[in-house]
Amino acid sequence: MNLAIKDVQHNVGRFSLTAVGIGMMLMIVMGMAGIYRGLIEDATLIINRIDSDLWIVQRDTRGPFAEMSRVPETLVYRVQAVPGIISAREFVFHTIQRQHDGKPLRMSVLGLSWPTDKGEWLPLVSGRPLARNHFEIIVDKALGFQLHEKIKLGKETYTVVGITSGMVSSGGDGMGIVTVSDSQAIQFDSVGEALRLERSARERRSAEVDIFQNQPQLVEQLAHPASELPAISSPAISAVIASLAPGTNIDQVQELIASWGDVSVFTKAEQEDLLLQGMVDKARRQLGMFRTLLTIIAAVIMALILYTLTLDKLHSIALLKLLGAPDRTILGMLLQQAVALGVMGYVIALVMGRQLFPYFPRRVVITNEDLLQLFLIVLAISVLSSLLGIWRAMRVRPTEALMG
Amino acid sequence: MSEPLAIETRQLNKVYGSGRTEVVALRQATFQVPKGKVVALLGPSGSGKSTLLTIVGLVIAPTSGQVLINGQLVVDGAHAKTDLRSYRRHHIGFVFQKANLIPFLSAIENVQVALQLNGVGAGKARGRAKELLKNFGVLERSSDMPARLSGGEQQRVAIARALANDPQVLLGDEPTAALDSERAKQVIELFGKIAHEQNAGVIVVTHDHRFLDVFDSIYEMEDGVLKERVAAA
Numbered sequence: 001m002n003l004a005i006k007d008v009q010h011n012v013g014r015f016s017l018t019a020v021g022i023g024m025m026l027m028i029v030m031g032m033a034g035i036y037r038g039l040i041e042d043a044t045l046i047i048n049r050i051d052s053d054l055w056i057v058q059r060d061t062r063g064p065f066a067e068m069s070r071v072p073e074t075l076v077y078r079v080q081a082v083p084g085i086i087s088a089r090e091f092v093f094h095t096i097q098r099q100h101d102g103k104p105l106r107m108s109v110l111g112l113s114w115p116t117d118k119g120e121w122l123p124l125v126s127g128r129p130l131a132r133n134h135f136e137i138i139v140d141k142a143l144g145f146q147l148h149e150k151i152k153l154g155k156e157t158y159t160v161v162g163i164t165s166g167m168v169s170s171g172g173d174g175m176g177i178v179t180v181s182d183s184q185a186i187q188f189d190s191v192g193e194a195l196r197l198e199r200s201a202r203e204r205r206s207a208e209v210d211i212f213q214n215q216p217q218l219v220e221q222l223a224h225p226a227s228e229l230p231a232i233s234s235p236a237i238s239a240v241i242a243s244l245a246p247g248t249n250i251d252q253v254q255e256l257i258a259s260w261g262d263v264s265v266f267t268k269a270e271q272e273d274l275l276l277q278g279m280v281d282k283a284r285r286q287l288g289m290f291r292t293l294l295t296i297i298a299a300v301i302m303a304l305i306l307y308t309l310t311l312d313k314l315h316s317i318a319l320l321k322l323l324g325a326p327d328r329t330i331l332g333m334l335l336q337q338a339v340a341l342g343v344m345g346y347v348i349a350l351v352m353g354r355q356l357f358p359y360f361p362r363r364v365v366i367t368n369e370d371l372l373q374l375f376l377i378v379l380a381i382s383v384l385s386s387l388l389g390i391w392r393a394m395r396v397r398p399t400e401a402l403m404g
Numbered sequence: 405m406s407e408p409l410a411i412e413t414r415q416l417n418k419v420y421g422s423g424r425t426e427v428v429a430l431r432q433a434t435f436q437v438p439k440g441k442v443v444a445l446l447g448p449s450g451s452g453k454s455t456l457l458t459i460v461g462l463v464i465a466p467t468s469g470q471v472l473i474n475g476q477l478v479v480d481g482a483h484a485k486t487d488l489r490s491y492r493r494h495h496i497g498f499v500f501q502k503a504n505l506i507p508f509l510s511a512i513e514n515v516q517v518a519l520q521l522n523g524v525g526a527g528k529a530r531g532r533a534k535e536l537l538k539n540f541g542v543l544e545r546s547s548d549m550p551a552r553l554s555g556g557e558q559q560r561v562a563i564a565r566a567l568a569n570d571p572q573v574l575l576g577d578e579p580t581a582a583l584d585s586e587r588a589k590q591v592i593e594l595f596g597k598i599a600h601e602q603n604a605g606v607i608v609v610t611h612d613h614r615f616l617d618v619f620d621s622i623y624e625m626e627d628g629v630l631k632e633r634v635a636a637a
Contacts, residue, residue: 324492
């Protein structure tokens with residue numbers, strides 16, 4: 001006869017509710033670990049999907065993900081000319097927050113180097129890659145758009161031609177994938193009034209400069225937006241990504257490009273490290289703190305519940321002692337209940353988590369390693385939290401069965 | 405030749421507290437319960453009856469004095485001469501005023517647990533528990549939880565549990581207090597029967613003077629002093 005099971009059967013409602021409560025708390029602990037894993041996956045996803053050997057970014061920046069990077073579009077031709085490089089592409093990446101149907105729309109915009117890259121490598125769940133240079137967009141399902149839906153970004157309207165799954169930025173924002181030129185149009189979109197003010201200011205200044213009097217073509221150019229003026233526009237792409245020919249010494253190529261002076265070069269692994277050690281590391285530590293605190297709170301709550309459950313059966317424990325039950329029988333009963341409570345809570349957390357995590361705003365990735373680690377932690381806190389109850393039970397004297 | 409003794413106490417003293425809070429619960433209590441005999445312990449509340457019973461039941465230790473069971477010295481002052489909990493499990497049965505059944509075990513499991521604690525296998529323990537419950541007329545209630553049993557049924561289950569391991573010593577602490585006259589008489593007679601059939605020593609603490617003729621000896625306690633009052637037939 002297992003006394004622990006008998007007691008649980010007798011108090012099944014109470015025990016189940018307690019297990020559900022602990023399960024919910026453990027689910028949050030599990031979710032925290034999952035969010036951290038998701039954060040790492042999201043952060044490194046684009047780097048892994050693009051799978052380029054080298055990332056050439058603005059000098060002394062850690063771009064384009066960890067911080068902003070701007071390089072001239074012409075850089076791509078320079079990179080292509082380096083021996084050992086078989087392909088080089090523009091890379092544009094930025095995050096926007098606009099209004100769509102009266103709701104805020106936050107999207108990470110990824111620019112593909114048209115026509116070299118049409119997005120065939122994207123994990124499409126429906127639709128197709130880009131087929132036109134303009135006004136087509138592939139979106140991640142996290143953004144909630146439907147295929148063929150129209151999205152107005154800036155002055156242009158884009159048609160959803162493809163839906164991806166799992167394409168989110170390290171910030172958890174779903175990606176919108178367009179061509180490089182469209183991504184620039186989205187990024188540098190200015191309202192008409194700003195353009196008019198800038199243009200009139202330029203015209204006013206040109207009236208005072210002799211060169212504009214002698215070269216009317218220059219005056220004509222002043223009507224263009226700032227981003228389109230070759231002399232004054234800022235570099236328009238985030239980075240250049242390059243793939244090496246098989247057998248090429250990556251260190252030599254990296255050293256060569258880095259010697260140019262206006263760019264920094266990172267390998268794929270270095271780019272991953274930048275993300276993980278920079279922006280993800282803080283989130284990791286924060287989630288780690290939450291996990292630790294929640295685990296401690298779960299242990300304290302379990303200890304209090306187990307202590308209360310023990311207090312409720314002190315008379316039975318005294319009676320068992322009076323009947324001659326050895327301490328190990330009573331200790332075993334309490335320990336088994338504690339472990340059962342922990343394991344039930346763990347199973348509930350697992351089942352609830354599997355149902356609820358897909359609805360979390362951020363991706364939750366649960367690995368077997370994390371599940372095993374949490375299971376061992378649950379076993380440990382179950383044993384630890386039962387100690388208070390065991391201590392109380394061991395102090396019960398058999399004579400207490402004779403009272404009341 | 406003297407009768408073999410189930411229980412013997414020698415100059416038991418029990419003092420609770422010390423200094424100004426000192427309470428002497430038992431003074432030089434010496435008595436004997438031969439095997440197969442039932443002894444009644446009478447006395448007002450606070451006279452020390454329950455203290456004596458718990459010392460004999462090896463639940464608490466005396467301040468001084470000795471307890472012998474079946475001629476074996478098991479307690480000498482505050483010192484146990486054996487593993488008392490194990491000894492209690494094997495040789496002593498308790499019946500209380502309240503049935504004191506374990507609330508999360510059914511009637512049959514309450515009996516079974518006493519056997520299984522003693523190392524009896526689950527199947528054998530269940531068979532023996534059934535037999536005992538049948539003997540006490542509560543077999544049909546064997547799967548009921550204590551809360552669903554009447555006071556009399558609970559007490560019979562408690563007695564069945566006390567007898568599960570064929571104890572050499574049976575101790576009853578006012579076991580009839582919660583029962584009507586008819587049931588009380590049955591229980592007292594049952595104690596006598598158990599003593600005679602199992603050759604056990606039985607001590608029953610009681611306030612009930614209606615059935616004193618059933619007892620082989622009667623002891624009275626007052627202020628911790630034990631005196632033999634009447635030798636019953």
